[in-house]
Amino acid sequence: MKSQLDRMQRENNNLFLRVFDRLSAHYGQQNWWPGETALEIMVGAVLTQNTNWGNVEKAIANLKDGDRLSFSGIQSMDVSMLAEYIRPAGYYNVKARRLKNLLQMIVDCYEGELSFLFEDSLEESRKNLLKVNGVGPETADSILLYAARKPVFVIDTYTHRIFSRHQLVDENADYDSLQQAFLDKLPEDEALFNEYHALIVTVAKEFCKKKKPRCTNCPLQRVEEN
DNA sequence: CACCAGGCAAGTA
DNA sequence: TACTTGCATGGT
Known part of the structure; x- marks a missing residue:
């Protein structure tokens, strides 16, 4: 019930959550971070x-x-x-x-x-x-x-590259403002932040290299329109 | 061979 | 403030 409501909210008016849903549907659970302690x-x-x-x-x-x-x-x-x-x-x-x-x-x-x-x-x-x-x-x-498993959203170069190429954030956004954008758009949820960052790294390794960006079949194609 | 990988600090202009 | 460079191994 509750998750259905969450999902409707996502699909209606939150691009950041829609990106997460697409990545999650495409790649599945990432299970970061490897490490026993x-x-x-x-x-x-x-x-x-x-x-x-x-x-x-x-x-x-x-x-x-x-x-x-x-x-x-x-x-x-x-x-x-x-x-x-x-x-x-x-x-x-x-x-x-x-x-x-x-x-x-x-x-x-x-x-x-x-x-x-x-x-x-x-x-x-x-x-x-x-x-x-x-x-x-x-x-x-x-x-x-x-x-520490705190609800902190991790920004990396991939996050900046992907989200600015999709024009979801400003090209010149610095670390703190980019992080704030995610905190503004997402519920404060450690498990979500954990999974989201991992998914960004996974999709970036496949589709968002520094040079020769090759976006055919990228799960985020035209995410801002659909 | 070129390019890149789950950055950061220090130096320069 | 805004670039640039050093750090260095190992995979594709």
């Missing part, structure tokens, strides 16, 4: 910066194999040792520093307890994540959404 997800969020997920998995597997995928396991290594573990993820020197910076912030602000970070208010936890050198808005929001 919150820490693993957080580490993955840093490692995947500008990096293919497959390479991140290799880096995470290295940490697991060495029994280093834990707060103390990472803390106990110096930057150069950590860098060797995460080498397959690329940018391994900067990412090793970024991971250490992130853990250090949790030590400084939250007694080294990841759960305390997640129990903090959204505003405070996001602010503290953003002040870490190496954590920008997308990484911070990915941690909050996928590790």
Whole structure:
């Protein structure tokens, strides 16, 4: 009953929800984020910066194999040792520093307890994540959404590319205004935000490359008209 | 061979 | 403020 009503609202007057429905119908459940623990997800969020997920998995597997995928396991290594573990993820020197910076912030602000970070208010936890050198808005929001399971909409380059090419948002919108557009149009629902971002990445990989955009058979063709 | 991947910081003009 | 560049491996 209720879901029928939701669906009618979507189809009537909300392009952002209609886009979600099309992607969801086309691709199905995405089941992001792979990762057994919150820490693993957080580490993955840093490692995947500008990096293919497959390479991140290799880096995470290295940490697991060495029994280093834990707060103390990472803390106990110096930057150069950590860098060797995460080498397959690329940018391994900067990412090793970024991971250490992130853990250090949790030590400084939250007694080294990841759960305390997640129990903090959204505003405070996001602010503290953003002040870490190496954590920008997308990484911070990915941690909050996928590790802390907070209703935060993650924006990435794909989101901007797809929605601006479909003229659903301004071409020059920055991160915060793009995020605000989604928050304005969508119900505040962690599961929806989780799935939506994953679907955007999935459709973008298939149809929304940087160059030579090839949109034949794209599930979003003429979404603004139908 | 070229291009890209679930960014960010620092430097330059 | 608005670009540009460094970081780097591995897949297509």
